[in-house]
Amino acid sequence: MSTEHTATGLIGAPIRRVEDPVLVTGKGCYVDDIHLPGMLHLAVLLSPHPHAKIVSIDTSAARAIPGVRSVLTGADISERVNIPAPMVVPGMKIPPHPPLARGAVHAAGTPVAAVVAQSRALAQDAANAIEVEYESLPAVTDAEKALEPGAPLARTELDNNVCFLSTKTNGDVEKAFAQADHICRMHIASPRLVAMAIEPRGAVAKPEPAGDLTMWLSTQAPHRARADLATALGFPEHRIRVIAPDVGGGFGSKGPLYREYVLAAYLALKLGRPVKWIATRSEDFVGVIQGRDQAMTSELALKKDGTMLGLKARVVANLGAYLYANTTTPTQRMMGMAPGCYQIQNVHVEVAAVFTNTVPTGPYRGAGRPEAVLNIERLVDKAARELGIDPLEIRRKNFIRPEQFPYRTGVNVEYDSGDYEKSLSEALRLSDYQELIRYRDEARERGELVGVGVSTFVEPSGGAGFESGTVRVERSGEFTILTGSSSHGQGHETVYAQVAAEKLRVSMDQVAIRHGDTLAIQQGVGTFASRSAVTGGGAMVIAIDRVVEKARRIAGHLLEAAAEDIVQADGGFAVAGVPGKAVTWRQLAAAAYGGRLPRGMEPGLQETAFFDPKRDAWAFGSHVALVRIDRETGRLAIEKLVLVDDCGVILNPLIVEGQIHGGLAQALGEILGEHMIFGDEGEVLTGSLMNYAVPRASDMPPLIVGETVTPNPFNPLGVKGVGEAATNGAPAVVANAVMDALAPLGIDHIDMPYTAPKLWAAIREAEAKRKG
Amino acid sequence: MFPASFGYFAARSLEEALELLTEYGEDAKLLAGGHSLIPAMKLRLATPRYLIDLGRVPGLSGVRIDGEALAIGALTAHADVASSAIIRQRLPGLADAASVIGDVQVRNRGTIGGSVAHADPAADLPVILTALGASFVLASPSGKRTVAAEDFFIDFYTTALAPNEVLTGIRVPLPPSGAGAAYAKLPHPASGYVVVSAGALIIRQPSGQCASARVALGGMAGRPLRAGATETALQGKALTPQVIAAAAAKAAEGSDPIEDAYASAEYKRQVAAVYARRAIESAAKRAGQKI
Structure with missing residues (x-):
């Protein structure tokens, strides 16, 4: 960790986001703000059917509308054009994923035809005028049912609905279970969720005169999008430029290359005109990759005293009907963190990844992490209750201890650092835990349904290979920093500038952070998996160190001193112990670009670094919740929520707290009401904000946010991710509190979301049972 | 989010609105605050050929006491019902209902007449107005009639309004003391x-x-x-x-x-x-x- 220059105090300072004045005054530039001369507009006709053969498509009425320039169906596009999906697990099935359905649709929302016209409204009119004759096929939407013998085939070209089976085994699981005093069993299902970025997806494709292609995309990962687009179209990658302008949120959902993006590019190249496509909210509901939808069946083997001996978990993950490049990510994440923060070495985890006739899934804030935390934390609480052990005691007994790090877990990943006991203690202190218990017990005496819950969790961040950073000292002595990590709301322009300015000993306004343009930026990866500070920040710091080293040698040359006597000073470098002997960055840049360099040194003052931490950074935290359930209506109220997170070194506490607030808001969605529901025939029942319950600001509970700081020893800034922390931990803590509230009624499990009618029905059933 | 194309008339008077309504009949929809109709049009659940905007018709909004009743203009926004001093003093239950409709934007644009005429079974105002024994003033080219809430609401999105009628006002009996x-x-x-x-x-x-x-x-x-x-x-x-x-x-x-x-x-x-x-x-x- 190199934080040698803390004099300027920028790292860790609560600096307000420099990007906000532009965004909150409406001066941002999103894809829909791109207007090009001669631009045409794309509308896409989506299938309302979850599974059907396409008997015929009649586009004549659409073609006849004046102003319509092109109408396309699947038959018009080469079968070689498909959305690419990598072979993540050897032998996994990768059925074709065309941009327009070829012969059949396998999920509601599948694009069936595309229309380009002079205006978006006209294009939509024409799309609506297309007549498609469908022949319904049997559909399956539930992944566990899709595994049953005789289940309908979601993809009729396959023999069964399994995309892949994947297992991880460690230790002697059978022996552990044979020796156990108690086995706690549980089945838990995570609801399917829809990411709700304020800006829907969008693309503008512009064919360039020399045959190149420029794309503006609402994406989290411009370089990946470019590579995937090149693969999909068979178009040379180096002739594509992808620009991510301001992007209004992604939460994972803007990772993939969407079918409509490919269509916009394909049609722009075909017509020789720029083509714009902007999704409506309704299209995003059935178009963006959806999250969660994992069903987990688990067994935890324990000794009487609560010592955990072994864990078995079987995860059935619903992939939907088609694979995007990152559809399988949540399954891998879930497996990699199944034992949570506990010393369980005898572990068997298996994942069945299943095709169904539903919208494809993929990473959504958390991406497998909330499922894993929910699974292990509910299991631990349930085991504690069954064994008559305090839920804090069972956790403390089994925590991985600080001196055991780096710790290799039962699923063969290494946690870098942690102090779970400290985190839990801090959460208990901030929540006034004993007082909560007393309050609960008194309420319970009065017959009220009040519960207290705890969850302690780990979460991996970073990952997905490298990220890049370039530091360019301009002739003026100011700095341009190019990062491959493309911001879509995280605050890169603020946090990277804080770090860079401190490392370079200059003020923040002398540093410009640039991202989101594949022509300007060296190869990069993108922003997801809580990786920007860990991986992108790491790359930037390494590049800064390289620039500083070269500058030091130039400074030595200019100041006629040995490089080792040169030290960084505010605004440049100085000779150690010789007051007044100094050079500024501007003088160094003049030397670098003007020729006064040490003999043999290349001109220029710019460095690029690619950093791959080759391991995740394991953040962790502890949450405490107090909830109350209205016995008459089933309405759930979260009366207090304490969130203690440890993301290593904190670069900007305002950003950290903002991420926790936002992450919690999305966790609340899962807890309180968000649930993408498919009907018996596979039809979408919750395809709008009228019936899909995104939480409102007024749903936010009273919050206490706390922290512990355990630096990560394996990246230059000592940081761990925080973007998903509350999304990962909060569902489990509220689940534990709700089950604690309902424990006096003998209820030990309800799947989320905890809607009022669902809780009321469970209460009523339990009361009826007790009355006999 | 792209409605089908439609024609638009901004009526300048009630008479003009009634004339347009008579001329275009079922091809036309009256537009008040637009917070139910416009979303339905954007989703193409409603595709009226013409909209007759009542927004510029004078005299259709405001709250006043008229004899033994409160008279509320059909174009009075929910926010104005919720914050009206007369309503808060004499019929706070009505203010309660108006204050829990939708969100701030909906309450600022949506109107009491629009809500009543739309007759969404999940709307707030029809419920409280039924409890309060309100009645609705309906104007047509042949004159005005008043219909009690219970006779007005018939079924889902269905009311006693004739195709050539405009809802102009709501009358709520002022409750006695106690x-x-x-x-x-x-x-x-x-x-x-x-x-x-x-x-x-x-x-x-x-x-x-x-x-x-x-x-x-x-x-x-x-x-x-x-x-x-x-x-x-x-x-x-x-x-x-x-x-x-x-x-x-x-x-x-x-x-x-x-x-x-x-x-x-x-x-x-x-x-x-x-x-x-x-x-x-x-x-x-x-x-x-x-x-």
Whole structure:
């Protein structure tokens, strides 16, 4: 960790986001703000059917509308054009994923035809005028049912609905279970969720005169999008430029290359005109990759005293009907963190990844992490209750201890650092835990349904290979920093500038952070998996160190001193112990670009670094919740929520707290009401904000946010991710509190979301049972 | 989010609006605040060929006392109903209902007449207006008529409005002294619309007995329902918590609520009783009852 220059105090300072004045005054530039001369507009006709053969498509009425320039169906596009999906697990099935359905649709929302016209409204009119004759096929939407013998085939070209089976085994699981005093069993299902970025997806494709292609995309990962687009179209990658302008949120959902993006590019190249496509909210509901939808069946083997001996978990993950490049990510994440923060070495985890006739899934804030935390934390609480052990005691007994790090877990990943006991203690202190218990017990005496819950969790961040950073000292002595990590709301322009300015000993306004343009930026990866500070920040710091080293040698040359006597000073470098002997960055840049360099040194003052931490950074935290359930209506109220997170070194506490607030808001969605529901025939029942319950600001509970700081020893800034922390931990803590509230009624499990009618029905059933 | 193309008329007077309505008949829709119609058009659930905008018709908004009734112009925005000094003083139950509609933007643009004429069974105002015994003033080229709320709301999105009529105003009888009204709502977590709601008007005798009760339920049918058994059970009784609870427990008697993916019929019947009780208790308190 190199934080040698803390004099300027920028790292860790609560600096307000420099990007906000532009965004909150409406001066941002999103894809829909791109207007090009001669631009045409794309509308896409989506299938309302979850599974059907396409008997015929009649586009004549659409073609006849004046102003319509092109109408396309699947038959018009080469079968070689498909959305690419990598072979993540050897032998996994990768059925074709065309941009327009070829012969059949396998999920509601599948694009069936595309229309380009002079205006978006006209294009939509024409799309609506297309007549498609469908022949319904049997559909399956539930992944566990899709595994049953005789289940309908979601993809009729396959023999069964399994995309892949994947297992991880460690230790002697059978022996552990044979020796156990108690086995706690549980089945838990995570609801399917829809990411709700304020800006829907969008693309503008512009064919360039020399045959190149420029794309503006609402994406989290411009370089990946470019590579995937090149693969999909068979178009040379180096002739594509992808620009991510301001992007209004992604939460994972803007990772993939969407079918409509490919269509916009394909049609722009075909017509020789720029083509714009902007999704409506309704299209995003059935178009963006959806999250969660994992069903987990688990067994935890324990000794009487609560010592955990072994864990078995079987995860059935619903992939939907088609694979995007990152559809399988949540399954891998879930497996990699199944034992949570506990010393369980005898572990068997298996994942069945299943095709169904539903919208494809993929990473959504958390991406497998909330499922894993929910699974292990509910299991631990349930085991504690069954064994008559305090839920804090069972956790403390089994925590991985600080001196055991780096710790290799039962699923063969290494946690870098942690102090779970400290985190839990801090959460208990901030929540006034004993007082909560007393309050609960008194309420319970009065017959009220009040519960207290705890969850302690780990979460991996970073990952997905490298990220890049370039530091360019301009002739003026100011700095341009190019990062491959493309911001879509995280605050890169603020946090990277804080770090860079401190490392370079200059003020923040002398540093410009640039991202989101594949022509300007060296190869990069993108922003997801809580990786920007860990991986992108790491790359930037390494590049800064390289620039500083070269500058030091130039400074030595200019100041006629040995490089080792040169030290960084505010605004440049100085000779150690010789007051007044100094050079500024501007003088160094003049030397670098003007020729006064040490003999043999290349001109220029710019460095690029690619950093791959080759391991995740394991953040962790502890949450405490107090909830109350209205016995008459089933309405759930979260009366207090304490969130203690440890993301290593904190670069900007305002950003950290903002991420926790936002992450919690999305966790609340899962807890309180968000649930993408498919009907018996596979039809979408919750395809709008009228019936899909995104939480409102007024749903936010009273919050206490706390922290512990355990630096990560394996990246230059000592940081761990925080973007998903509350999304990962909060569902489990509220689940534990709700089950604690309902424990006096003998209820030990309800799947989320905890809607009022669902809780009321469970209460009523339990009361009826007790009355006999 | 792209409506089909349509023609637009901004009527300058009620007469002009009625003329346009007569000319275009069922091809036309009246536009007030537009907070139900425009979203439906954007989703192409509604594709009217013409919109007749009432927004510039003078004299259709505002709240005033007219004899024994409160007269509310059809174009009065929900926010203005919620914040009207007269309404808050004389009929706070109506202000309650207006203040829980949608969100701030909806309340600033949506109108009481639009809500009544649209007759969404999950809307708030039809429920409280039914409880309050309101009536609606309908204008047509042949003159005006007044229709009581219970005769006006027929079924889902269906009212007594004839194709050539415009709803111009709402009349709410001013309750006598010793009366109280209230509204309680279980909102849908997504839409904010009514899952179940209850509006109550309680007239209390100085002795503490219930002189009369009107209780209406929302979300239980295609139109607001009067909770007849509840009203009868309150009539002439002392307004104690026990009496109110026992009466409210009968709220859903005889109803057959429609289920959806969110709430079962059984759940709706249960919460109808709970929300009826809460509305009656609040109304009784406003009528001077100590509970």
